[in-house]
Structures are given as structure tokens and as C-alpha cells.
Amino acid sequence: MATLQSPIKEKFESLVNKSNEQFNNGNHEDSILLLEEAWNLIPDPKGIYCEESYHLVKDVVATCLIINDLKKAKVWADKIFLTGFDRIDSGDKEFISGKVAFELGDFETAKEFFSIANRKSEGRCFGSPKNTKYLKFFKS
Incomplete structure (x- = not known):
């Protein structure tokens, strides 16, 4: 199981923290945009970065369901199978x-x-x- 290396790890964690902040403030769309930015930081194959990739996609899908963006939820639900290979x-x-x-x-x-x-x-x-x-x- 791989772990993100600096400086990618710090940037990734910063984006996830900002996303959580936006989510907690009710800014769900902004929260998703920040998670999408974090997703793009994860090197391929993303699935070897188990915890980061899996939890990120799970959070995007959950947030999409909250705001009823079902089209985007489907895109991200399909990506869940590209995550967490060692889970x-x-x-x-x-x-x-x-x-x-x-x-x-x-x-x-x-x-x-x-x-x-x-x-x-x-x-x-x-x-x-x-x-x-x-x-x-x-x-x-």
C-alpha cells in the first residue's frame, strides 16, 4: 500500500481540510470542487493510495447525494472501483x-x-x- 509523498501529501491534506470546512459551512458544491482538485493530485494508479483514494471518492459521492447531483454521483460511484486496492x-x-x-x-x-x-x-x-x-x- 502506497502513501502520498511530500509535497503532494501536504497539498492533498490541505485541499481535503478546506473541503471539509466548505462542507461544514453548507457550501457543498465548493467542497466537491476541492475534493476533485485533491483527486487530481493522486498519482496513477490511484488505487494503490488506498485510504486517500477510497475516502475521497466516498465523500464526493455522499456529498453529491446530499445536493441531489445524481449525474456527478454516478460518475464518482464508477470511480470507486479504481480506489482502495488493498482495502x-x-x-x-x-x-x-x-x-x-x-x-x-x-x-x-x-x-x-x-x-x-x-x-x-x-x-x-x-x-x-x-x-x-x-x-x-x-x-x-
Whole structure:
């Protein structure tokens, strides 16, 4: 597993901190723009920088869902599979992609992703109360 080297690491962390600040101030679009800038700093292949790449994409998707920018959420959900190569695979990537597909109304794809996520996580992916609507859909 690779880690970002200076000075890229400092610039990356600075952008992520600024993004968090913008997010906390309700400036979600600005938060996303800063995360996109941070993404571009990560060398290829981005997936070897597990923690940075995975968490960044996860945050972009979550923020896109908050502001209902489903088109951008889909673009970033597709990128989740280019991240975190060394992470333990507990279905998180599929769950994120399933949520985006669900919100886009692509229920067949959502069901497929949720099925994989459910199997890999042994059902834990639906554990959060904010995931109740996805669990209801999956069980229907």
C-alpha cells in the first residue's frame, strides 16, 4: 500500500481540510470542487493510495447525494472501483454504487449491487438507520 509523498501529501491534506470546512459551512458544491482538485493530485494508479483514494471518492459521492447531483454521483460511484486496492473488501464499494443506482431509479442495477454488498458484508452494509430505505427496497 502506497502513501502520498511530500509535497503532494501536504497539498492533498490541505485541499481535503478546506473541503471539509466548505462542507461544514453548507457550501457543498465548493467542497466537491476541492475534493476533485485533491483527486487530481493522486498519482496513477490511484488505487494503490488506498485510504486517500477510497475516502475521497466516498465523500464526493455522499456529498453529491446530499445536493441531489445524481449525474456527478454516478460518475464518482464508477470511480470507486479504481480506489482502495488493498482495502478489505466488505462490499462498501458495491453498496455506494447501489445507493447511486437506486437514487437514479436504476432499480435493477441497484438490486445487483446491493446483493453483492449484502453477501460480502454479511448484511452489515444495511446496518445504519439512514440505510433503511435501501434495505426495504432490497428485501422487496
